[in-house]
Amino acid sequence: MSTARRLRLPGIAYGGDYNPEQWPEEVWAEDMRLMREAGVTMVSVGIFSWALLEPAEGVHDFSRMDRILDLLHENGIAADLATPTAAPPAWFFKAHPEALPVDRDGRRLWPGSRQTFCPSSPAYRSAALRIAGVLAERYAAHPAVAMWHVHNEYGCHNAACYCDTSAAAFRTWLRARYDDDLDALNHAWGTTFWSQWYYAWDQILPPRATGAVPNPTHQLDWRRFCSDELLSLCTAERDVLRRAAPDIPATTNLMVLRTFDALDYWRWAPELDILSNDHYLMSDDPEAEIDIALSGDLMRSLAGGPWFLMEHSTGAVNWQPVNRAKRPGEMRRNALAHVARGADGIAFFQWRAAKAGAEQWHSAMLPHSGTDSHVWRDVVQLGTDLKALAEVRDSTVPAQVAIVWDWDARWALELPSQPSGELRYQDLVRDWYTPLWRAGVAVDFVRPGDPGLDRYKLVLVPSLYLVTEAAAANLVRFTEHGGTLAVGFHSGMVDENGHVRLGGYPGAFRDVLGVLTDELFPLLPGETTGLAGEVPPGATAELWSERVRPAGAQAVASYADGPLAGHPAVTRHQHGSGTAWYLATRPDPDTLAALLDRIRREADVTPQHRAPAGIEVALRRGSEADYLFLIDHTGDGAEVPVPSGETELLTGKPVTGSVTVPAGGVAVVRRPHRATADTLGEDTEPTRPPR
Structure with missing residues (x-):
């Protein structure tokens, strides 16, 4: 996270996407009460509110957002305020049908979902920057606003558009990459093969559907262009927000997922004050805990330190062929595994499960069944856990x-x-x-x-x-x-x-x-x-x-x-x-x-700590102590030797020679730096408690 613009919240932030506009206003008071009960400290708001904030071009209605932000502030809950640009309203496409995206087969896609816009559309860029600017000017000084949330999941549904506007933007990008030297492009693309030589820039098109295998370098440059084109939208909105509020950090939720590869996040990372990630388990992955760790380590590496988990799920998602619920304890274990890998903020999609719309079967912190549910009890417990781990914030993960x-x-x-x-x-x-x-x-x-x-x-x-x-x-x-x-x-x-x-x-x-x-x-x-x-x-x-x-x-x-x-x-x-x-x-x-x-x-590389098979080990290093995370993925639990005189933070209990990792649970040991030189002998074998 940037030191110039950092999230000014104590401890580890906790919350989720909050969409009160989907509910009658009398529900909002209950939301506030339950958020306080769960220990929520920050929620993302306004992500898909463009049609409500700007019901007609140039006509704005901020009355609902005013009340939402005021209510959050009154209840001590910070806002991650989003620019609503991931879902342009119907009036925009009625006025600008040319801004709709075109797929590689030449089909124009229609409005009716989210991210149905061409990333190169001048009309979209103008409208997006306009609503971002008006939003920023209105709320830059609002005491609830702790972070800007730019757009949402760039490229999730429109990573590439193949329309003529995109073709022209692609050619502009190519001219900059190849210093306006068409011969250099022809050499780079190997266009002497299959008679693909270009004699003018306007002969170059996106790699649309064709009869045989497209030129590989043409496709590779296209992937680079598409990533850069979306990044240019992100940085343009970020700059609008910074002009209005120079000290408020800006983020956008990346997607370091097995299923998404559209954007070069090494190029994106330096442009954001806080790096955020959306991570969802795949139901067909028998060891999804490994994907959590891998994505967390990659996010921490992109960030150069702590990062923010902007979205994950309390249970099932709604977009896989089969959307399974999480097993008992799995949600808490997943969230704390992200913290172990450097997350200083834990959030879910979403706060209250929707009763209508495309994501009505996506799990939430407050499920359809309400507070008399395993999910709610786990959500409240996780809030308690994160409060107990507040001192872990800002610590790093040393690696060899x-x-x-x-x-x-x-x-x-x-x-x-x-x-x-x-x-x-x-x-x-x-x-x-x-x-x-x-x-x-x-x-x-x-x-x-x-x-x-x-x-x-x-x-x-x-x-x-x-x-x-x-x-x-x-x-x-x-x-x-x-x-x-x-x-x-x-x-x-x-x-x-x-x-x-x-x-x-x-x-x-x-x-x-x-x-x-x-x-x-x-x-x-x-x-x-x-x-x-x-x-x-x-x-x-x-x-x-x-x-x-x-x-x-x-x-x-x-x-x-x-x-x-x-x-x-x-x-x-x-x-x-x-x-x-x-x-x-x-x-x-x-x-x-x-x-x-x-x-x-x-290479003389040693593990961070010895533990039985099935116990994930991760360590975060703070200025005064190390924090040893021990996570059981077997369902059996284990007894792990740890030097005496330390503290298990989730229970607050002192450690006397070993720590018990509960079955399917987590232990976090605070190890003052005076104790980091302690080592376990090779003959010390960690044991599992009797079942």
């Missing part, structure tokens, strides 16, 4: 390991016509993240060109298909100066334009890894190959293989069968003062865990 994450590489990897259509960037990253999570090893995420890699002992590169020369040199430098680097298959293959690096694979990383691959052998779905060598018995691999020839590296494991039998699958290479590992395949989970355990041990 970094995982490289790059949106350009993700977009490029998942374009059509790869050697395997089964490659999924986030799956590959999660493969490598999971063993570290299970071991209780803290992880930061970094860009490949991050200049501060020397603060880590180990840098992991699960997948980096696309990498610039400068970023690749940065990773090589880290290794030469004594770091440990581990690189996954199909990395370093192409430059920023998607051009294959010639001379053998893995392209930019051949020298540092000490290997040379001359041919790729991706595996068919369901096909596996055996591994032999310094790996567990029965080790296998799937998805990918390649014919590797050592060029200085030593083979750690080789393919045991198939056309590559005897060829290296995992290698280790001394480079400069450091060590570089190459995994030329996707080992089974147990084998990958064993390899990563060996790699981190050789």
Whole structure:
């Protein structure tokens, strides 16, 4: 969070989206009473209120918002006041039908939901900045307003528009990227292939539906443009708000989710005072707790410190094929897991469950069944928990390991016509993240060109298909100066334009890894190959293989069968003062865990605290104490050794040699810095309490 404009609320903020306009005004008093009972300290308001705030162009009605904000302030609840620009009203589209988006097949989409606008529309931009400005001028000095909420979930439903207005904006973006040099664009896009050479800028269109595979660099630049176009809307609204209220922080809710990849959040992060995230569990994910941790670590890394969970759910969502409710204790466990990963604010969508509209079956803090419900009791308990954890605010998460994450590489990897259509960037990253999570090893995420890699002992590169020369040199430098680097298959293959690096694979990383691959052998779905060598018995691999020839590296494991039998699958290479590992395949989970355990041990990376399997461990470091989070995902609970003289914050009880993690529950131990030097002996085994 920015130190110049920070959220001036004590402790960990708690609340959710508040939509009182959906309810009769006599309900509002009950809302205030129940919010106080639950410990709510801040709510987001006005997110989808444009049609009510501006019932006709240039005609404003703020009477309802005035009463809402006054009521919140009277009850000691802060407002995260939103610009309502994610849902333009019907009158806008009646006046400006050209602002409606067009899909890649050329179909014009119609109003009737949210985010049905073209991001490049001048009419939309003008109307959005106008309502943002009027809102800011009216409420900049209102005592309830603690934060600006810009828009809502940029790109969730309109990440790309293919209309002629967008085409013109795309060409303007391209001219800036290529310094108005059309020859440079033709070279970057490789347009001599399939007679795609451009002789004039106005010949260039968005990558609309076509008869065969579109040009990959054309598609990649389009993804970059779409992210930047939405970012320009966000920063334009932010600037309007800052002019009216320079000291109030501005945020927008990002979506670091398995299902969303439209925006390059490394480019967005520096533009926001507070980074916020919306995170929802996927019902088909059997270990969704890992996704919570991964997204939280990525958000903290984007923020460079604490961040804000703007939305998650108390129970079921409304937008998956099957929307399951959360199990008893799961909501509380999820929320505190986000805090463990750096969240200084916890909020839900939404406060009161809607009885009408598209999200009427989405869970809420106050469910349809009211206060006589498990959800409500859990909401009240969570408010008590967060109050007990107030001192955790502003603490950081120390990490010795970094995982490289790059949106350009993700977009490029998942374009059509790869050697395997089964490659999924986030799956590959999660493969490598999971063993570290299970071991209780803290992880930061970094860009490949991050200049501060020397603060880590180990840098992991699960997948980096696309990498610039400068970023690749940065990773090589880290290794030469004594770091440990581990690189996954199909990395370093192409430059920023998607051009294959010639001379053998893995392209930019051949020298540092000490290997040379001359041919790729991706595996068919369901096909596996055996591994032999310094790996567990029965080790296998799937998805990918390649014919590797050592060029200085030593083979750690080789393919045991198939056309590559005897060829290296995992290698280790001394480079400069450091060590570089190459995994030329996707080992089974147990084998990958064993390899990563060996790699981190050789790099002298240790877990934050020892705990039994199934107990998630995370640590936040404050100015006076560390905060050890222990989260049980087994449903059994555990007894975890912890030095005496410390305090478990959720219960307030002193620790006498160990702490009990309740079944399916959470313990948070305050460890004064005088105690951080204490270590557990290798012969100390944490135990589970009897069931």
